[in-house]
Amino acid sequence: MEGFLNNGLVRWFDSRLPVFSYVNEHLVVYPAPRNLNYAWNFGSLAGLALMIQIATGIVLAMHYTPHVDTAFDSVEHIMRDVNYGWYFRYMHANGASFFFIVVYLHVFRGLYYGSYKAPREVLWWIGLAILLAMMGTAFMGYVLPWGQMSFWAATVITKLFGAIPWVGESVVNWLWGGEGIDNPTLNRFYALHFLLPFAIVGLVVLHLWALHHKKSNNPLGIDYKGPQDFIPFHPYYTIKDAFGAGVFLIVFSIFLFYAPNYMGHPDNYIPADPLKTPPHIVPEWYFLPFYAILRAVPGKLDGVIVMGLSIGILFLLPWLDTSRVRSATFRPVFRWFYWILVLDIVVLGFCGANPPEGAWIDIGRAATAYYFVHFLILLPLIGWFERPLPLPDSIAKPVLSGGPAPAAAIARDKARGERR
Amino acid sequence: MKRFAPAVLALALSLPGAALAAGDAAHPEQRSWSWDGLFGTYDREQLRRGLEIFTLQCVNCHGLKYIRFRNLTEIGLGADEAQAIAGQYEVAGDPDEWGDPTVKPAELHHPFPDPYRNEAEARALNNGGLPPDLSLMAKARADGSNYIAALLSDPGYNEGDPDESGLYRNPYFPGGWTAMAPPLWDDMLGDGATVEQEAEDIAAFLTWAAEPRMEDRKSLGLKVVLFLLALTGLLYVCKRKIWAKVDH
Ligand code: HEM
Numbered sequence: 313m314e315g316f317l318n319n320g321l322v323r324w325f326d327s328r329l330p331v332f333s334y335v336n337e338h339l340v341v342y343p344a345p346r347n348l349n350y351a352w353n354f355g356s357l358a359g360l361a362l363m364i365q366i367a368t369g370i371v372l373a374m375h376y377t378p379h380v381d382t383a384f385d386s387v388e389h390i391m392r393d394v395n396y397g398w399y400f401r402y403m404h405a406n407g408a409s410f411f412f413i414v415v416y417l418h419v420f421r422g423l424y425y426g427s428y429k430a431p432r433e434v435l436w437w438i439g440l441a442i443l444l445a446m447m448g449t450a451f452m453g454y455v456l457p458w459g460q461m462s463f464w465a466a467t468v469i470t471k472l473f474g475a476i477p478w479v480g481e482s483v484v485n486w487l488w489g490g491e492g493i494d495n496p497t498l499n500r501f502y503a504l505h506f507l508l509p510f511a512i513v514g515l516v517v518l519h520l521w522a523l524h525h526k527k528s529n530n531p532l533g534i535d536y537k538g539p540q541d542f543i544p545f546h547p548y549y550t551i552k553d554a555f556g557a558g559v560f561l562i563v564f565s566i567f568l569f570y571a572p573n574y575m576g577h578p579d580n581y582i583p584a585d586p587l588k589t590p591p592h593i594v595p596e597w598y599f600l601p602f603y604a605i606l607r608a609v610p611g612k613l614d615g616v617i618v619m620g621l622s623i624g625i626l627f628l629l630p631w632l633d634t635s636r637v638r639s640a641t642f643r644p645v646f647r648w649f650y651w652i653l654v655l656d657i658v659v660l661g662f663c664g665a666n667p668p669e670g671a672w673i674d675i676g677r678a679a680t681a682y683y684f685v686h687f688l689i690l691l692p693l694i695g696w697f698e699r700p701l702p703l704p705d706s707i708a709k710p711v712l713s714g715g716p717a718p719a720a721a722i723a724r725d726k727a728r729g730e731r732r
Numbered sequence: 733m734k735r736f737a738p739a740v741l742a743l744a745l746s747l748p749g750a751a752l753a754a755g756d757a758a759h760p761e762q763r764s765w766s767w768d769g770l771f772g773t774y775d776r777e778q779l780r781r782g783l784e785i786f787t788l789q790c791v792n793c794h795g796l797k798y799i800r801f802r803n804l805t806e807i808g809l810g811a812d813e814a815q816a817i818a819g820q821y822e823v824a825g826d827p828d829e830w831g832d833p834t835v836k837p838a839e840l841h842h843p844f845p846d847p848y849r850n851e852a853e854a855r856a857l858n859n860g861g862l863p864p865d866l867s868l869m870a871k872a873r874a875d876g877s878n879y880i881a882a883l884l885s886d887p888g889y890n891e892g893d894p895d896e897s898g899l900y901r902n903p904y905f906p907g908g909w910t911a912m913a914p915p916l917w918d919d920m921l922g923d924g925a926t927v928e929q930e931a932e933d934i935a936a937f938l939t940w941a942a943e944p945r946m947e948d949r950k951s952l953g954l955k956v957v958l959f960l961l962a963l964t965g966l967l968y969v970c971k972r973k974i975w976a977k978v979d980h
Pocket residue numbers: 362365366367368369370372373376387401404405408411446449450451453454455456457505506508509510512576580
């Protein structure tokens with residue numbers, strides 16, 4: 313890169329528009345903590361997934377027709393007659409699922425290592441905004457093929473806005489563009505589905521801006537002390553991210569080529585029929601925990617509010633978590649509750665997938681309650697009462713002096729010894 | 733960190749299954765199909781037997797709108813044979829000199845026509861039931877291929893009589909009673925096949941109709957996955973080599 317930047321032509325251009333030094337600054341010499349583990353791969357994977365969605369989405373948009381009479385047929389036309397149409401369509405549909413998989417892992421990485429804490433609160437907020445925008449995009453995208461689940465999921469979700477007091481009904485009609493879900497609804501969802509991913513790109517730029525301003529957190533969760541804590545992004549993390557992308561693409565390809573409908577619902581291969589409600593309306597898997605929270609609360613308005621709060625409280629997380637230690641590695645109590653929370657969210661997912669009958673109702677309510685108890689009660693309390701393990705002096709020190717044993721393990725062994 | 737992976741796998745693998753487990757209809761038996769597995773392909777002969785059953789029976793009540801007659805060449809028919817099948821069906825032609833509608837024989841680019849003019853006629857002639865288009869049936873039902881085979885071959889269904897309202901008992905059909913009279917019988921093609929075999933053949937044909945690009949998909953998939961495995965292996969080696977220079 314050095315040589316490249318010294319090339320006369322490059323220097324001429326760069327002094328007028330510094331794209332090359334910008335790339336150099338942010339992707340080449342950019343200082344990254346030397347101890348990032350593979351949990352730090354999910355950010356670049358989310359970026360890859362976004363690019364895949366945009367690229368395949370543009371191709372689909374060239375053949376798709378947003379009209380209630382022809383949308384379903386046009387998707388089948390893509391699947392059967394367009395060259396490699398099946399490939400782009402399955403890539404887009406499975407790509408959405410994989411986008412959520414890597415983003416959820418990315419978020420849980422942040423929860424584990426306390427990446428939301430000062431000074432990265434704004435970075436965390438932008439991440440949550442991206443998650444919300446992704447949810448909107450995926451929801452509207454799922455409506456486009458105009459299958460039974462498309463139609464009925466759209467019905468269930470848009471009708472939620474009817475719970476708003478006084479103006480609910482008008483809001484719903486405004487969203488629909490009429491008295492029911494019909495062609496105007498499909499058209500506006502298509503327009504927004506096309507637009508929102510580019511808004512996400514904008515948010516991603518802000519996300520990276522905030523990240524590079526304050527630099528990455530790391531598995532030890534401690535602040536950097538000096539240049540010895542860093543290594544340049546290139547070649548260390550470019551190669552590590554490339555390897556991660558390879559692994560991601562292998563898993564993605566296995567679904568894409570060998571089980572492309574595994575994460576979909578068979579009912580969406582039945583054309584939408586406004587007169588025939590499917591026996592079980594279930595959203596895509598990535599919405600199931602939220603769907604479970606929605607249904608756990610009696611009363612439509614309350615359900616909507618609580619579901620909104622389930623993401624809303626995450627914006628307050630930097631203050632709800634009162635511990636100043638970031639990484640769960642040094643938080644023996646928090647670590648337990650972290651995994652209980654993960655389990656709780658998986659249980660919520662199952663509740664969302666099953667009809668709200670029998671035991672599922674109680675399990676759903678308990679799991680919803682626990683979700684809020686975790687964030688609103690347990691997290692502040694743990695922060696006050698927990699005695700964190702001793703933190704290493706710096707990122708570089710345990711790495712450079714401690715030999716092959718990872719710092720975390722040393723710290724943990726030490727703590728065990730002390731307790732005994 | 734290592735615990736991330738199992739938790740996520742469990743989430744990813746169990747949720748869709750859980751969502752589909754609901755429902756009270758009988759679960760179809762798992763059969764083995766020629767297209768199972770990484771290398772499985774459609775058995776062209778089986779598909780052609782399925783096509784014969786389809787054109788003999790199902791086509792009287794069901795459409796197959798996403799299959800055009802020219803697509804039949806993909807399962808081993810010659811263009812002339814596909815043309816001959818097309819010629820047995822009528823499609824709308826240009827209006828005549830008085831502006832009245834006309835009909836003409838279908839051609840290769842036409843899809844299988846729907847047998848009824850509209851839903852009312854379809855229901856009137858089928859005891860209130862509406863025979864759905866079968867193009868996507870194998871994908872529009874959970875475990876579609878096994879479901880179709882089980883639905884059509886159930887012995888109780890095939891031997892049973894209709895109830896007072898003309899419905900037939902079938903444990904696989906949602907709700908347990910269907911307006912479709914058992915459409916298969918032994919040796920319907922004169923080749924000595926049983927209902928059981930015929931049900932598999934028509935299920936195979938409908939699976940192809942729902943997913944005609946499956947063979948392309950799997951063969952491309954194999955190349956892509958092998959390429960990615962090699963590439964990723966190489967990247968891993970590079971990564972090890974580059975990182976060997978730093979303590980971490
Ligand atoms: C944030 C990125 C995106 C996500 C999460 C997403 C998600 C989805 C989902 C879940 C579907 C339904 C798939 C199905 O069941 O068939 C869909 C369909 C569609 N999307 Fe996207 N999408 C994204 C970006 C885009 C972009 C950038 C475009 C166009 C420029 C686009 C165009 C389309 C079209 C035309 C369809 C309908 C065809 C089909 O259903 O296969 N998408 N999208």
